[in-house]
Amino acid sequence: MKLSKALYFGDFVATPLAILILAAIALAGRDHGTAGVWLLAFLSGLGAWTFIEYAVHRWLYHRVPFFEKFHDAHHADPDGLIGAPSFFAIIVLLTVFFAPLLLLGFVIASGFGSGVLLGYMLYMLVHHASHHVLPKPGGLLYDARMRHMAHHYHAKPGNYGVITAFWDRVFSTSIRARTRVPGR
Ligand SMILES: [Zn+2]
Ligand SMILES: [Zn+2]
Structure with missing residues (x-):
């Protein structure tokens, strides 16, 4: 879905805000033990996000016609401000990965939900940067961009992971990045 700048970039503000609010409510006035539990749940949520990112991109966006329709718009116009409306993704993620954990x-619930949200935020940042920033070779962002450009421009489908190549390796969907990155 083509979004206005406010809606597209709204997530970059709304997501950290949601994480801060969730963490503050869970941790205000609590002891170190509670903070440790929160941190463990947070790291689990972040790890879970990497799989969610892979699974949603591979099995929903590139397989289920309803989602494909929206995702195809991004593939047709890779540099456009296209995505799920701001706040909508946050509400969906919290409904699925926070509410049941209560x-x-x-x-x-707060730790895990915050970890998932941070993963989502990183995904948004890395994906946006992959399309709009030309990083120097050698860095993590450069690798991420090369991987994602292969997802867009390689004849063979693959590289569904954006912030990590881990699940592509697990499911054998890694494709080699092109040696030359197409222009923006
Ligand atoms: Zn795609
Ligand atoms: Zn893309």
């Missing part, structure tokens, strides 16, 4: 207590 059964395990607010601290765990």
Whole structure:
């Protein structure tokens, strides 16, 4: 979906805000033990995000016609400000990865939900940068850009992961980046 600048970049503000609010409510006035539990849940959420990112991109965006329609718009106009409307993704992520975890207590739900949200935020940043920034060779961002450009321009489908190549390796969907990055 083509978005206005405010909606497209809104996530870059709304996501850290949501993480801060969740963390503050869970951790205000609590002891170190609680903070440790929160941190563990947070790291688990961040790790879980890398798989969510892979799974959603591979099995929803590139397979289910309803989602494909929206994602095709990004493939047709890779540099356009296209994505899920701001706040919508945050609400969906919290509904799926925060609300059910409340059964395990607010601290765990807050930590895990915040980790997932941070992963989402990193995905948004790395994906945006992959299309709009030309990093110097050798860095992580350069690798991410090369990987993602191969996803867009390689004849063979693959490289569904954006912030990490890990799940592409696990599921054998890694494709070699082109040696020359196409112009913006
Ligand atoms: Zn894609
Ligand atoms: Zn892209």
